[in-house]
Amino acid sequence: MATDSPWARLRADFAESRLAMAGLGLLVALVGLALLAPLLSPQNPYDLAQLDVLDSKLAPGEKSSTGGTYWLGTDDQGRDMLSGILYGLRISVGVGVASTGLALSIGMVFGLLSAYFGGWLDAIIMRVVDIQLSFPSILIALILLAVLGQGVDKIIVALVAVQWAYYARTVRSAALVERQKEYVEAAKVLALSEARVVFRHLLPNCLPPLIVVATVQVAHAIALEATLSFLGLGLPVTEPSLGLLISNGFQYLLSGKYWISFYPGVALLLTIMAINLVADQLRDVLNPRLRR
Amino acid sequence: MFAYALRRLGQSLLVLVLMSFLVFVGVYAIGDPVELLVNPQADAVERARATAALGLDKPFLEQYAIFLKGAAAGDLGRSFVFNVPALGLIIEKLPATIELAFVAMVIAVALGIPLGLVAGLYPESVVGRSIMAGSIVGFSLPTFWVGLVLIMVFSVHLGWLPSNGRGDTVDVLGIPMSFLTLDGLSHLFMPALNLALFKLSLLIRLTRAGAREAVLQDYVKFARAKGLSQRRVIGVHVLKNILIPIVTVIGLELGSVIAFAIVTESIFAWPGTGKLLIDSINQLDRPVIVAYLLSIVTLFIVINFVVDILYSLLDPRVRLGGAAGAH
Numbered sequence: 001m002a003t004d005s006p007w008a009r010l011r012a013d014f015a016e017s018r019l020a021m022a023g024l025g026l027l028v029a030l031v032g033l034a035l036l037a038p039l040l041s042p043q044n045p046y047d048l049a050q051l052d053v054l055d056s057k058l059a060p061g062e063k064s065s066t067g068g069t070y071w072l073g074t075d076d077q078g079r080d081m082l083s084g085i086l087y088g089l090r091i092s093v094g095v096g097v098a099s100t101g102l103a104l105s106i107g108m109v110f111g112l113l114s115a116y117f118g119g120w121l122d123a124i125i126m127r128v129v130d131i132q133l134s135f136p137s138i139l140i141a142l143i144l145l146a147v148l149g150q151g152v153d154k155i156i157v158a159l160v161a162v163q164w165a166y167y168a169r170t171v172r173s174a175a176l177v178e179r180q181k182e183y184v185e186a187a188k189v190l191a192l193s194e195a196r197v198v199f200r201h202l203l204p205n206c207l208p209p210l211i212v213v214a215t216v217q218v219a220h221a222i223a224l225e226a227t228l229s230f231l232g233l234g235l236p237v238t239e240p241s242l243g244l245l246i247s248n249g250f251q252y253l254l255s256g257k258y259w260i261s262f263y264p265g266v267a268l269l270l271t272i273m274a275i276n277l278v279a280d281q282l283r284d285v286l287n288p289r290l291r292r
Numbered sequence: 293m294f295a296y297a298l299r300r301l302g303q304s305l306l307v308l309v310l311m312s313f314l315v316f317v318g319v320y321a322i323g324d325p326v327e328l329l330v331n332p333q334a335d336a337v338e339r340a341r342a343t344a345a346l347g348l349d350k351p352f353l354e355q356y357a358i359f360l361k362g363a364a365a366g367d368l369g370r371s372f373v374f375n376v377p378a379l380g381l382i383i384e385k386l387p388a389t390i391e392l393a394f395v396a397m398v399i400a401v402a403l404g405i406p407l408g409l410v411a412g413l414y415p416e417s418v419v420g421r422s423i424m425a426g427s428i429v430g431f432s433l434p435t436f437w438v439g440l441v442l443i444m445v446f447s448v449h450l451g452w453l454p455s456n457g458r459g460d461t462v463d464v465l466g467i468p469m470s471f472l473t474l475d476g477l478s479h480l481f482m483p484a485l486n487l488a489l490f491k492l493s494l495l496i497r498l499t500r501a502g503a504r505e506a507v508l509q510d511y512v513k514f515a516r517a518k519g520l521s522q523r524r525v526i527g528v529h530v531l532k533n534i535l536i537p538i539v540t541v542i543g544l545e546l547g548s549v550i551a552f553a554i555v556t557e558s559i560f561a562w563p564g565t566g567k568l569l570i571d572s573i574n575q576l577d578r579p580v581i582v583a584y585l586l587s588i589v590t591l592f593i594v595i596n597f598v599v600d601i602l603y604s605l606l607d608p609r610v611r612l613g614g615a616a617g618a619h
Contacts (some may be wrong), residue, residue: 123584126393133308134596135589138555143585145316145572223434226493230436231558231570243436252438254455265437276432 011284023277030271034090035061039229041083046238049050075248075260084245085267087134091241093271094223095152106160106166108203115170115175116198137162142222145233155234159221170213174206181205208286215279219272226268242268304593311589312363316356319578319585355615359582368580368586373464378583382565386466391565393549395471395480396487401542404492408499409526415504425495430493435552441560446482454479456561468600483560487553488520491545493497500543502534509533518558540599547595562577 001218015021033040074080087195114125134142141158158262178184187201226243228234230250235241240248249260335501343349347358362369368379381518402525405477411423411488447455470476506512507530554566561567565584 057585059409098486135592136551139551139592142554142569143318145313146581146585147315166442179484217433223432227434227436231555232574244441246437253440254448258448260335261440262444269433272432272434276428 010285011117012046014281017281017284019107021278023274026270027274027278028268030089031093033086034093037083041086043083045079045084045240047096050285060106070175075245081245081259081263084240085242085264088240088242088245088264090241090266091235091239091269092222092268095156095225095235095241099156099221100163100214100218102156103118103160103163103217104167104210106208107164108167108171110201110204111162111168111171112175112198115172115179116194116202118167122172129168132165134168137220137224138227141228142233143230145228150234152235152239153223154202155228159224162219162224163217166213166217167210170209170264171206174209175202177287178205180203182250187250187259196211212279212283212286215275215282219275219279222268222275223272242271297601299596299603303599307591308590312360312586315582315585315589316359317581325551328333329437363586365368365601368583371572371577371580373575373580375578378579379587381568381580382584382587385563386471388562389550389566391471392480392483392487392556392562392564393553395484395548396549396553397491397542397546399484400495401486403530404495405499405538407492408496409503409531411496412500412503413507413526415500424428424500427493428498430489431497433489435486435490435555436559438489438605439556442482442486443559453482454480455517458563470569477545483556483562486554486559487549490552491549494541494545495538498538502537503530506530506534544595544599547588547592550591 014024037281038044042103060083075084109124114122141162144158144161148157181257183205184197184201187197192201225241229241229243230247235242235244237248245264246261246268249257249262249264253261305355316471340349347355350358359369366379368376370376371378371381374381376483407427411420411427415424443455446453458468458476463469470480511533512525512529515525520529550565553562553564554569556562556567557564558570568580569584571577572584
């Protein structure tokens with residue numbers, strides 16, 4: 001298929017899978033909900049004045065004391081679960097995207113340096129990457145959070161520390177292949193500065209595998225944050241992510257009040273699944289070996 | 293070979309010392325355990341006495357030196373909360389974690405290899421596709437969420453299985469074990485299944501990929517041509533050849549099962565080391581946190597060391613090539 005720009009071809013290739021398009025649609029919807037949470041949610045879940053303790057632990061669909069309906073029920077403080085989930089989604093997605101973006105930038109720089117300069121710098125960086133990747137990510141995040149304590153900034157630091165090594169390794173292996181190619185040679189012959197060769201010539205050509213890894217990692221980061229928050233190590237109660245909402249409802253699960261945990265869990269699940277569907281298709285689309 | 297092993301050992305020790313320092317520095321920085329342990333009405337003198345009793349009044353480096361000296365002798369400090377040796381506390385909880393991890397691994401292997409074989413032999417069939425779809429779901433679901441759903445369905449809704457604890461245990465050589473009693477088994481089943489799910493998905497994928505490659509090989513065609521039964525071809529010729537990478541991965545994953553048990557143990561209130569860690573973090577029981585983290589880091593360093601040495605025995609390029617082998 002002869003299309004004008006690589007972007008048009010990417011779009012066409014991506015749209016071939018209906019499942020992936022559904023995933024993308026869901027993802028866009030979820031991100032939209034997260035961004036617009038303050039406008040959409042029936043209640044500000046952080047505003048204690050809006051909460052009514054008499055409305056606590058109501059089942060989904062029950063009426064509030066002021067006449068509204070709690071479509072997804074309320075938690076132990078009388079908070080509307082729907083509002084809580086929208087705000088929680090905002091925090092979960094925000095933390096996932098922010099940590100991935102930061103880790104991507106840091107990992108990218110180290111990976112490029114490692115591949116471009118080689119030698120002892122490469123040896124040291126890759127040794128650190130190897131050692132880090134030999135430990136499960138949850139363990140590293142746990143150690144860091146046990147040390148750092150709770151907070152949005154702390155969990156982002158922990159997630160960045162867990163993720164950067166994946167990007168460093170991915171960029172390095174892509175860059176090792178790319179730097180052998182003639183356009184890099186040509187750029188060097190033109191006596192361009194090394195920074196220019198690395199960031200303007202080498203880097204753009206290493207991006208495809210990086211994009212794939214980054215999409216998968218956003219899902220990982222969101223899941224890991226939820227897990228850590230569930231364990232009580234991630235976010236403080238004042239900023240409830242989906243994981244914290246689930247954790248909060250856990251104690252009521254055994255008495256049959258499933259909705260406090262269950263619906264935030266469904267939101268978490270949908271987010272992770274949507275990202276994974278998109279990532280799967282991106283991997284196929286961006287893989288030159290599968291190009292038709 | 294010996295030089296390689298020695299260099300690798302030196303590296304492992306360096307990582308261990310580095311980690312011990314990081315963990316100690318970090319944990320030292322969190323909270324003030326005296327606040328939690330001393331009666332809020334206590335006066336300054338009493339506080340100072342408690343601080344001195346815990347050794348927290350000494351300069352930081354001295355505390356680290358004392359810790360290192362103790363650690364070399366197998367003493368990782370005393371729990372602030374329980375006032376018993378921290379390492380002893382972990383060893384006491386260890387059998388529960390190992391039992392859980394072991395049973396989870398058995399479930400993953402017992403289900404993962406046959407399912408992966410089926411998916412690999414009939415990749416286009418409905419069954420094969422469903423198995424793969426299931427493994428993708430198993431990969432993307434967060435463990436703690438699956439645990440919650442299991443509790444919701446089997447404990448709350450159906451009321452079949454208990455949701456927390458170990459149940460009745462039987463002492464085997466003085467170590468309590470749950471899997472020998474019916475009550476213990478009913479307590480063990482859900483957490484083990486929960487912990488197994490991720491590894492199960494991994495094993496399905498590995499076995500499937502291996503089986504798909506193997507059936508195209510000449511030795512399988514030849515075995516078929518000899519007129520051997522399907523059972524023998526699959527069970528002996530295919531399985532034997534794909535088992536090597538699978539066994540490697542199982543070995544490598546043993547450590548990570550213990551790390552992931554932290555999550556599962558917290559959900560099902562399984563009284564193992566993972567729950568101990570989370571409880572200790574919440575109670576700022578520094579010596580136990582440090583002891584746990586260092587034990588598990590040591591475990592990983594040992595596993596990685598053994599795997600690297602085994603690889604270098606199997607593949608001389610590893611020990612000779614060094615950094616030259618491009619990935």
